[in-house]
Amino acid sequence: MAPSQASHVPTLDGLIKSFNNQSLEASIESLIFLLKRRQVKGDECAKATAYILRQVVAKAKWNDVDQLLSRIASAGSRLARAAPLEPVIGNVVRRVLGLIRDEASEDRNADDIASEAASDIQTLTPATNPSVQPPQRPALPHRPTLSALSSGLQVSKSMFNLLSVAEPGDSPMTGASTPMSQAQPASIHSLRSEVMDGIEEILDEINQADDQIAGFAEIQIHPGDYVLAYQPSRTVERFLVKAASKRRFTVVIAGLEASGAGTEAPYASLRKRLNSAGVKTVNLASNGLMAYIPRVNKVIFSAKAVYQNGGLLVDSGSCIAAQAAHEYLKPVIALCPVYKFCPEDPSDEVSRGELGNPSDYVSYANGPAVGALDVENTVTDYIPPDLVDVYLTNLGPQTQHHLANILADHYKTEDTGFSLQLGEP
Amino acid sequence: MSKQGGKGGAAAGKAKKPTKAGAEEKGEDVLQAVILADSFQDRFKPFTLETPRCLLPLVNVPVIEYTLEFLASNGVQEVFIYCGAHSEDIEQYIHDSSRWSPGSTISPFSSLEFIRVSDANSIGDFLRDLDKRSIIGGDFILVHGDVVSNIQLDAALAKHRARREENRDACMTVVLRSVGEQPHRAAKARGIIPVFVVDPTTGRCLQYEETHPLQSEHYLSLDPAVFSHGEFEVRTDLVDCGIDICTPDVLALWSESFDYELPRKNFLHGVLKDWELNGKMLYAEILDDGYAARATNLQMYDCISQDVLERWTLPFVPDSNLIHGQTYRRVKGSSYVEDHVVAERGAKVTQSAVGRGTVIQSGSSITGSIIGRKCKIGKNVKIENSYIWDNTVIGDGTTVLHSILAGSVVLGANCQVPAGSLLSYNVHLDDNIQLPSKAPARISLLSDEKQRADNDVSLVGKGGKGALYQTITDEEDSDDEDDTNRDPTILQSSLIYSLEGLNLSTSSISTFVSEDEYDSDDDISLAGSAQADAFGQPRGRLSSFASDDTSKADGFHSDAVHGLVDALRADDSDDFDGAKLEFMGLRLANNASDGAMRRAIAVAFVRRAAELLTPEHGGLEPTKAAAEALTSKNGAVKFVKEVGVGGETVAQQAEFALALQKALIGIKDVEPARAGALLAALLQQLYSLDVLEEEGILAWWADKRAAEGAGSEGLREKCRVLVEWLENADEEESSEEEDGDDEDED
Incomplete structure (x- = not known):
């Protein structure tokens, strides 16, 4: 019986389970504190935000689109403030805001065309707003995979998109909202379910992103390659394992923690899986990195966030690997699902990096050192855009110059300034 | 345990209790915690005259917030808070807090209750009261209201449960943090050093003792029962953060012994000593990572504040903004600054935290300090390692070193506040005041009886307010450490740990850990003394038949010689009376014979004289x-x-x-x-x-x-x-x- 009750520690899963038992406010507040206590961090943040926003749509009181937008924005900004160094929270909030605006404009279009059935509206939408996520196709992988080379087409699309969206996008905030508020409860109801479906899709996208990225593995990794994986995250692991099923290459795993004797070698499970697929692995201590770079063909790591200038927020240490690779003209591949793209520039805090607990480097039991040293353990790094060669998204590989398209496709211009709206609590 | 469960159903008082009180398995799904928000000590006076200890700001956050957040992060759902002094203030604070208020929908706890005990004089009274109430269903966490910790108790809880499943007598797990043997600021600030005798294989705690530098006996007697275990460790390198995982049996033990007051010195010591009587087993969970400490005294307050600034306590750091309405950001210079802080050009803030609305004028430098909200800091002020609470005003050119200025203190221009000064709420200093640097001042508006004290014009100046605060000492030592010859709380009552003027020799502090004989064969010599105890023989007789060097007499000899030689060496004092007292104390404690004393004294003086012959000492x-x-x-x-x-x-x-x-x-x-x-x-x-x-x-x-x-x-x-x-x-x-x-x- 013990294992079943082993853990009392609050987790994201526990929170999601408790959604039905507690009020919306309590759920938001518990997530805020999970974020503040770092009990939810990294990739989990995106999922958590999407779940909470779906709760907001479902449970909060709102009578028209404007109200819904402000509810989402206020809940979202509280979450974003709770974890200022997790920019994906803001991204998901922007995505949801954009989604609502799209649904609202569809509804209005539907009104214009007069009383059509809801299914007709949905068939209509892809034609009018081609880049908006079609909500009625949850089974499809989002966006047929477009290769980077097809971006010429994307540019034209998104240009069109920008104009076409901006025009109606302005109106629902002002004039068009009046008819909306007078709309029948039925349309509110349908909007609610449509938005929730949309959020469900965003969740699917988040969940599937790693697999989709892994789908590009065999294109990126060639037989006989030496691939340096710096602190492989779950995304990178999946990518490598997928590649291992098709290719024979060597993985150099770098960025190991200075672990004491007796502890298990890091990334043991990854190495086991790679080895069983016939891929050789080399464990490399961080300080041996530079020596190995000439031998390596490419460097792979995953990003925590991508900024609009192309800079990356990454786990600490990756910057050194990227810089080393840059010196030797080795390609640097950053794995970054689309939901990690931020339509903003890195803040001062981001470029300085988040500070972790010094106990990773100095033991608290090491008395004199604790008093004598100032240990700054940065847990995140900022990688400037010129060090990154390929951004491998779940939509395919991109270069720095095409990031603007992705941002334009996924976020509304009204929402890009979302973080600026963060006011006083 | 089952008895408790049964009674829980009957003690209806609370609406939801009966539903889960019947079976203890159900009770376990809900993790309960008990916070002891009063420790019946005086170590934070004069600040605690006006504010309860657990509401004092630690890095601008009331201490109890850390404790509650610690419990919340461990998934505790039901909390009971025992308050003593200032209970209204604490209740008011919790009720006003949007997060913790029992009526709040966003509280992470399903219930939070205050329990008042009208005639409680010690923690023991609280726990005996808790036993009577029968509100505890299963395992619960017992903490003090001043714990700062980021430890995840999952592993400890799981182990505790596994042990309890195996043996119902395993009733308590004490969570300890190892801090190593090297001198450490947290360890140094303890004053009282807890000594745990632990079986390293099972983690079972075998004996508990306390030592401190002021005691006369520099040895411990091990219980002979300890030796029946295959292996044991005597550990003095542990910080006891006062986090216990208990079963309701623990409360029953408290009830059985009505005179227990302190959870460690009385309860833990007593229960372990009487193991054969009560049959209960206590365990120690010794952690090597994570942070845990209690702000039990001003030195610990100092130490924890610095640890928070250095992020040892992550996620409990200022820029986590765990309190509603806080807006700390990390800025250059390893500092944390809230919104609306004005630091004028030329003002330097390093390794500090500054609260909202504070103005720092040009030319001032702030290092390693915590500044509260809405403070006004003038030009060319120098503040180092100090703690300045809300609404304090500091005049131009003033220097504040390693001191605590409580809320709404006003310092005039060009004052000097030397290290160790404590200025309580609303104290005003006139311009050009120099506080004494020897025997640092404690200034308060209130006297110990909470009466308004007359202003001490010679100390605070003509326009100043406040008087020297004096404690009434005879009350406090009757409370806890009465059987020691001197009260170790002296060591903890000031901000700066110092043995200066306390008349003891350095060797006597370190005998237990670093003296040669003990270092080499620690266990053996301790064993010898323990057996001597066990036989119950008068030691004089013991030394007569066991004249070899492992007996107690040897311990006496080396201690006494060290003490005397140190006293003879001491440069700063001409007084030999202290050494004499200490020697006599040792003699009485060891029941040393005249011959042994004579030998010790002869050796001490000869050693000193021989030392003076050597060139290092003047030849x-x-x-x-x-x-x-x-x-x-x-x-x-x-x-x-x-x-x-x-x-x-x-x-x-x-x-x-x-x-x-x-x-x-x-x-x-x-x-x-x-x-x-x-x-x-x-x-x-x-x-x-x-x-x-x-x-x-x-x-x-x-x-x-x-x-x-x-x-x-x-x-x-x-x-x-x-x-x-x-x-x-x-x-x-x-x-x-x-x-x-x-x-x-x-």
């Missing part, structure tokens, strides 16, 4: 060295006469001279010729100081024991002159000191 001539050793400290001669010789009889004097001779043989690094000269000089000095009489010396000369043994011939040769001179003096009645000296130096 004095034997006569000078002997004089220096004996007469440099007031009272030393008297001490030798009364304690060392111990009487007027010829036999005793001879014994002492013999002891001196043996001690000199024991000194290795002095060549025999000089050693002989030193012995002669010492005897001559003692003779001229009237400690030894000529009959005594002659009796020693005649004693055949003195003549035997290797090396004694060489020594005695040098004394022959003295003896002959004494014999002559006896006849001639008139001799000059000069002659004696001249002859000695040959």
Whole structure:
């Protein structure tokens, strides 16, 4: 019986389970504190935000689109403030805001065309707003995979998109909202379910992103390659394992923690899986990195966030690997699902990096050192855009110059300034 | 345990309790915690005159917030808070807090209740009350209201449960944090050093003791039962953060012993000692990572604040903004600054935290400090390692070093607040005030009885407010540490840990850990003493049949010699009375025989004199060295006469001279010729100081024991002159000191 009750520690899963038992406010507040206590961090943040926003749509009181937008924005900004160094929270909030605006404009279009059935509206939408996520196709992988080379087409699309969206996008905030508020409860109801479906899709996208990225593995990794994986995250692991099923290459795993004797070698499970697929692995201590770079063909790591200038927020240490690779003209591949793209520039805090607990480097039991040293353990790094060669998204590989398209496709211009709206609590 | 569950159903008082009280399995799904929000101590006075300890701001956050957040992060759902002093304030605070208020929908706890005990005088009273209430269903976490910790208790809880499943008598797990053996600021600030005897294989706690630098006995007696375990460790390197995982049985144990007051010194010690009676087993969970500490005194407050700034306590750091409405950001210079902080050009803020609305004018520098909200800091102010609470005003050109300024303090221009000063709420200092740097001031508006004290104009200036705060000491030591000879809380009552002026020798602090004999074979010598205890024999008798070096007498000898030599070496004081007191204390504690004392004193003085011969210590001539050793400290001669010789009889004097001779043989690094000269000089000095009489010396000369043994011939040769001179003096009645000296130096 013990294992079943082993853990009392609050987790994201526990929170999601408790959604039905507690009020919306309590759920938001518990997530805020999970974020503040770092009990939810990294990739989990995106999922958590999407779940909470779906709760907001479902449970909060709102009578028209404007109200819904402000509810989402206020809940979202509280979450974003709770974890200022997790920019994906803001991204998901922007995505949801954009989604609502799209649904609202569809509804209005539907009104214009007069009383059509809801299914007709949905068939209509892809034609009018081609880049908006079609909500009625949850089974499809989002966006047929477009290769980077097809971006010429994307540019034209998104240009069109920008104009076409901006025009109606302005109106629902002002004039068009009046008819909306007078709309029948039925349309509110349908909007609610449509938005929730949309959020469900965003969740699917988040969940599937790693697999989709892994789908590009065999294109990126060639037989006989030496691939340096710096602190492989779950995304990178999946990518490598997928590649291992098709290719024979060597993985150099770098960025190991200075672990004491007796502890298990890091990334043991990854190495086991790679080895069983016939891929050789080399464990490399961080300080041996530079020596190995000439031998390596490419460097792979995953990003925590991508900024609009192309800079990356990454786990600490990756910057050194990227810089080393840059010196030797080795390609640097950053794995970054689309939901990690931020339509903003890195803040001062981001470029300085988040500070972790010094106990990773100095033991608290090491008395004199604790008093004598100032240990700054940065847990995140900022990688400037010129060090990154390929951004491998779940939509395919991109270069720095095409990031603007992705941002334009996924976020509304009204929402890009979302973080600026963060006011006083 | 089951008994508790049964009673839980009956004690209906609370609406939801009966539903889960029936079966203990159900109770376990809900993790309960009990917070003891009063510790019945005075260590934070004068601040706690107005504010309860758990609401004092630690890095601008009330201490209890850390505790509650710690419990929330461990998934605790039901919380009971026991308040003592200022209970209304604490309740008000919790009720006003949007996060913790029991009515709040966003509280992470499903219930939070206050329990008031009208006549509680100790923590023991709280826990006995808790036992009566029967609101505890299963395992619960017992913490103090001043814990700062980021430990995840999952593993400890799981182990605790597994043990309890296996054996129902495993009723409590004490969570401890190892801080290593090197001197450490957290360890140093403890004052009282907890000593845990732990079985390293099972983690079972076998014995608990406390030591502190002021006690007279520098050893511990191990319970003989400890030796029945295959292996055990004696650990002094642990910080006890007061986090216990308990079963309801623990409360029953508290109820059984109505006189237990403190959870450690009384309860833990007592329950472990009476293991055979109660059959309960307690375990220690020793963690090597994570952070845990209690702000039990000002030094710990200081230490934890610095740890928070250095992020050891992550996620409990300022820029996590765990409190509603806080807006800390990390800025350059490793500082944390809230919104709306104005730091003028030229103001430097490093390694500090500054609260909202504070203005720092140009030219000021703030280092390693915590500044509250809405403070005004003037031009060219220097603040180092200080804690400045909300709404404080500091005038231009003032310097504040390592001090605590409570809320709404006003300092005039060009004041000097030296390290260790404590200024309580609303104290005002006039311009150009210099507070004393020796014996740092504690200034408060209130006296100990919470009356408004008259302003002390000489201290705070004409326009100032506040008076020196004096504690009434006789109340506090009756409370907890009454059976020790001095109250270790003295060590903890000031902001800066200092043994200065406390009249103890450095060796006596470190005997337990670092003294050579103990270092090499720690367990063996402890074992020896423990067995001595177990046999219940008077120690004098023990030493008579067990005359070897492992017995207690040896411990006494080395402790006493160290203490005396240190006192003789001490440069800063001319007083020997402290050393004498300590020596007598040791003697009583060990029941040392006269012979042992004589030996110890002889060795101590000879060692000191021999040390003075060496070039490092001035390379004095034997006569000078002997004089220096004996007469440099007031009272030393008297001490030798009364304690060392111990009487007027010829036999005793001879014994002492013999002891001196043996001690000199024991000194290795002095060549025999000089050693002989030193012995002669010492005897001559003692003779001229009237400690030894000529009959005594002659009796020693005649004693055949003195003549035997290797090396004694060489020594005695040098004394022959003295003896002959004494014999002559006896006849001639008139001799000059000069002659004696001249002859000695040959």
